[in-house]
Amino acid sequence: MTTGKKMGIGILGTGKRGIYFGGEYFGRHPDCELVGLCDIVPQNLAFAKEKLGDIPATDSLETFLQLPGLDAVVICSNDHAHAEHAVASLKAGKHVYLEKPMAQSIEDCDRMAQAGLEAKRVFMVGLELRYCSLMEDMKRIISSGEIGDIKLGSVIDNVSVGGDYYYHGPRRRKDYVKSLILEKGTHSLDLTNWLIDSSPVKVYCSSGLDVFGGSAPSDKRCRTCDEAASCAYYVDNRRGLEMDYGGVRLKDDLCVYAEEIDTHDNGLVLIDYDNGARVSYMECHFTPEYTREFTFVGTKGKIIGFYNNQQDFKITVMKRHTKEVQTYHSEKRSGGHGGGDQAIVDTFVELIQKGEPSMSGIWGARDSAAIAIAAAESAETGLPVHIARNEDLIKSGASR
Secondary structure (H helix, E strand, O other): OOOOOOEEEEEEOOOHHHHHHHHHHHOOOOOEEEEEEEOOOHHHHHHHHHHHOOOOEEOOHHHHHOOOOOOEEEEOOOHHHHHHHHHHHHHOOOEEEEOOOOOOOHHHHHHHHHHHHHHOOEEEEOOHHHHOHHHHHHHHHHHOOOOOOEEEEEEEEEEOOHHHHHOOOHHHOHHHHOOHHHHOOHHHHHHHHHHHOOOEEEEEEEEEOOOOOOOEOOOOEHHHOOOHHHOOOOOOOOOOEEOOOOOOEEOOOEOOOEOOOOOOOEEEEEEEEOOOOEEEEEEEOOOOOEEEEEEEEEOOEEEEEEEEOOOOOEEEEEEOOOOOEEEEOOOOOOOOOOOHHHHHHHHHHHHHHHOOOEOOOHHHHHHHHHHHHHHHHHHHHOOOEEOOOOHHHHHHOOOO
């Protein structure tokens, strides 16, 4: 990138997240300008141009990567396309910001990491919750040694909106999304890996589909349903369903009780780490609340962290052999994900401006996806799954 000019940003995948995140955070960044859009769906490109302006747009990845002034690619395409799009962008010499999860197979994650090492560019995955105030404070406390070495942990994703967000559209099928632990849970799994500062080596998962799915025809929609007035998951297709960031509205209105649904709506995962720590992860998509809960027990004490989108953040620290209890309330910040969206974009831009290769957090992104991918396999087979180490990442010194 030429010094003194704005960084040229291209958005690859102009669905709801691409338009909101790419437009809101990169499009308005003082050091960036949008120079290209790419999507294989014409309606998505048209809507993106309507929202973001008259920006060069194409349905060809090759043409997109050759657009004048394109320095960095923000990849917001569907999960199954992440590996192809990231590798192509890196090989074209572009910096890459990739929405989570990293990929749908561990082999693809490792192939992407290798492409990043060879490209010598900035390559980051959008695990922005590392940058919210709650997690920064938890990381600081744990790193200080206040609770000692972590030996046990319990992490919970309570997802009250799971039925609304995932079961009206294609993410209700495993052949599209693989699992919601991969689609949703990689945030919390990445934070777990980061806070423990270790890599997973063995995963066991038991999961189920206990509320959603059923016997309704797979093409049944809310708009033609005779029971819509009494259904808690009814979507008015004229208005859509508003998500919890940026006022984005989903238009999918397929029935959440359809027979084609096979994506599990709950799961329990047991994770063994290479430093001897053990963690349980629970994800539920029909629980009443929308929160994240983190509990870690160390050799000197215990830390509990509470997260919600309203930023009612709370950290509790207890010590062994004392009755002392310390309570912290992390600061509230503007922007999505507790301020993490803005902070991770700022970090990405600053790393590029430094002019040095960086893969900040790629190791952690790979490991969080690996846990979810292994969990999906374990849930199918009923057996624990071992995760191989990525020796190239370790040797490179890439940060977790």
